[in-house]
Amino acid sequence: MRRNQWKIAMVFLLPYLLIFSIFRFIPSVGGLVVSFFKWSLGGDPKFVGIDNYVNLAQDGSFYTSIRNTLSFFVLTVPVLVVASLLLAMLLNQKLAGRKVMRTISIIPYVLIPSIVGIMWNWMFDNNFGLLNYYIKKLGGSPVFWLTDERFALIAVSIVVVWTYIGYDMILFLAGLQGIPKETYEAAEVDGASTFQVFWHITLPLLKPVTMMVSTLTLVNVVQLFDQIYVMTNGGPGTSTLTMVQYMYTSAFTNYELGYGSAIEVVILVLLMVLITVQNRIGNRERKVA
């Protein structure tokens, strides 16, 4: 017979729940409350209803930040998901040295993100950067990666792909190794080609993993802050001003905490919308197939 273990459970839960509530749960919910106030540092907070949201709706920089966040998403997430899946399939083969490659591929993910930004500032340097040196050597004209408005977001996207590709690959690899060998053997007996096996067996079985990788990558990209802050700080102009960058500037450079909170709320809503849409698209494809 099992008794109710409420009391002992509370003892075990207490330290975590205390810290979790104060430093994570209450702030997560509190953002909505703060967003209804005009809250500047030092001054007393003043309730202003939905004024912050009304102002956001008329704020050109805010629309720019939404557009940049979406472009950033389009530039990185599809590349990351497809490339990491292909790499994972490669590493799922019996190749010598695949352990070495697995180890190396996660190094970018382990490094301090803000320092990765500095490393790439050096790679992207207009005059002495490695990238421009090879571009010139191949006959191209140098690209001002971080100082040209047309290229800054692309430069940051390259860094993000470099950082997360190994991480995504490990997730796919775990999924691939979960597919029983017999499935492949049966297909081979039936005379299926490598491509047929990939399209009709591997991909459908990998569906849940693909959805999960897409969602995690999406969250990672939309929340990205460190590298952009170190590489461009939203510039040049507003070309890399993402929503998170704009939230930071509003709250901690201009000290408009209420306004920043309203942006935080919109970020969260956008995140949920993107996750839902991505999963809808994924599920519809399954019905067609």
Add this chain to the structure above:
Amino acid sequence: MKQPRWLKAVLYLVVIMACLFFILPVVWTVISSLKPEADIQSYPPAWIPRELTLSNYRTVLTKFPYFTWMANSLIVAVAGTLGILIASTMAAYAMARFRFRGRRLLYQTIIVMLLVPMQAYVIPLYLMAGKMDLLNTLQGLILPSVANVTSIFILHAFFRELPMELEEAARIDGAGEFRIFWQIMLPLSGPALSTVTILTFIANWNAFLWPMIAVRQDIMKTLPVAISQYWGSVNQNASFQYGTALAACCMAVLPTLVVYFALQRYFVAGIASSGIKG
């Protein structure tokens, strides 16, 4: 499936290219940090340095409070990791093994927070920390990091899989719940604890947004924040020296790389398991 020879060659080529893509920026950073400043901005860039020197490293260590930053980083990362190991292990154990009303709801409420990034609650956190006088202190950096969710996810999944018979037998022998947890369950949890240790240590060591906001005093800063404020693009002026910047970077990532190589197996397992959710 048997692969033709040429296909195998192509696959190996792709493997090598991918490895170079991942590792070359890191190698180039290390090489550059070992060159005298005059050679760094030489043209064409030399993969093999004409002259090796530690002068950049000396500059970083003597002209900046680098050891203080490193000590701050170490204290924050180690204390945060220990805190997570204690708090999360107990909480995950309770939710996985004890019967009480509302435990599913509680677990789900915690796990949903995986989708709410720090960026979406940092302003209220800042106000809260200000009220509690935690700004500009190391405790103010440690405590929020202990409210970690990934560790709950990994440990909960692990504890749920342990066979019930273990604790039934111990309970019949009259062992209390704390003894069962401490003497029977924890010794079996090595792999899960290692995974949580490495994932959270690296996350804490790399943390940026919160430490940057919560600490304004120079000597209280952690390495990622201090380095990016001295050598990030925000501060790039005429006297900016890449050699010094890159030397500071190399020393800062060394501890993570050591931990990563030592506990690599658990790190990979951790990523894989933190992804697979129901």
